[in-house]
Amino acid sequence: MKKADVGNIIEFRDGLKGIVEKVNENSVIVDVTYMDNYRDYELEQKTVVNHKNYRIIQAQA
Template identity: 60%
Template structure:
């Protein structure tokens, strides 16, 4: 399993995407406000995602 790093963009749960803000032992904290349709989703701006439940879309350069 590849663990994301802060700044990486990850995809999880039915196509939601977000930028990793913090990496914890078993999860990452993800900022989903980078999505174009964020306001339409009516979700909190930050969410916690287990390492098993995301894929890395873009890594920080």
């Protein structure tokens, strides 16, 4: 399993997407305002996702 880096776009929990803002030992902090419709999901602007629960869909160049 490859850990995400800051700036990567990840997908988690049934298609939600966000930009990684911070990488911790066991999780990442993700800014979900990347999605235009994030308010439809009643989410906060940032969320924590365990490394086991996401996949990288776009790596930072």
